[in-house]
Amino acid sequence: MRRYKNIFSNGHNRLSGRVLLLVVTSSLSLTLAACSPSNTSASDSETVAPQEASTATQTVQKAEVAPITTPASTQPALLKNVSATVYKDPNCGCCKEWIGHAEDNGLSATTQHPEDLSLFKDRYGVPQQMRSCHTTVTTDGYVFEGHVPAKYMAQFLENPPIQAIGLAVPGMPVGSPGMEYQGKFMPYQVMQINNDGTTEVYADIESVQQQL
Numbered sequence: 001m002r003r004y005k006n007i008f009s010n011g012h013n014r015l016s017g018r019v020l021l022l023v024v025t026s027s028l029s030l031t032l033a034a035c036s037p038s039n040t041s042a043s044d045s046e047t048v049a050p051q052e053a054s055t056a057t058q059t060v061q062k063a064e065v066a067p068i069t070t071p072a073s074t075q076p077a078l079l080k081n082v083s084a085t086v087y088k089d090p091n092c093g094c095c096k097e098w099i100g101h102a103e104d105n106g107l108s109a110t111t112q113h114p115e116d117l118s119l120f121k122d123r124y125g126v127p128q129q130m131r132s133c134h135t136t137v138t139t140d141g142y143v144f145e146g147h148v149p150a151k152y153m154a155q156f157l158e159n160p161p162i163q164a165i166g167l168a169v170p171g172m173p174v175g176s177p178g179m180e181y182q183g184k185f186m187p188y189q190v191m192q193i194n195n196d197g198t199t200e201v202y203a204d205i206e207s208v209q210q211q212l
Contacts, residue, residue, distance in 0.1 A: 077106030078154035084144075085110045087120045088134035095134040098147050098178030102136075105150035109136075121145070127197055130168040142166045143193065147176040149211040152190050152203055163194045167202055175208055 132146025
């Protein structure tokens, strides 16, 4: 009788040990599965984690693939009420680019192609050292020589200095409006042209962003 009790006791202990090992092994498997980054399917989530965790995982996944939208911004029409005539060479590409820049900012532009541009620069009082490829004259008689940013044209026209007839960007600096080239930029100055033929610095342009 004692022999049967020992056999039963030993068998029970072995069975308990197997059950405990199975429980521990199952718990470890579940923990590893729940921490695995590759466990993203809905069916796996239901097996290894509570329903709440599965729902949260699906919500995060949806948020990750949602398209990012940026509110559209409109550039203010700085020169909306300004009309001007642009005197230029018919084959000048950068002049066309500058006109596009000005028109994008609201300028109403009319283009003329005189045979001798220097005659018009003389007529409107543009000093030799201030000259560029095109001359823009507003209906109010103000002169903007070369690649002047629309931002500074508008600023000037809003409050014209008493002694000034306009602004100029001498030469054709790379990176100025209409002179964009491979993302390059050369700092330049916007010059104020005065009635007596003198000039002074109106603005120092040190970056592309400063023009905008």
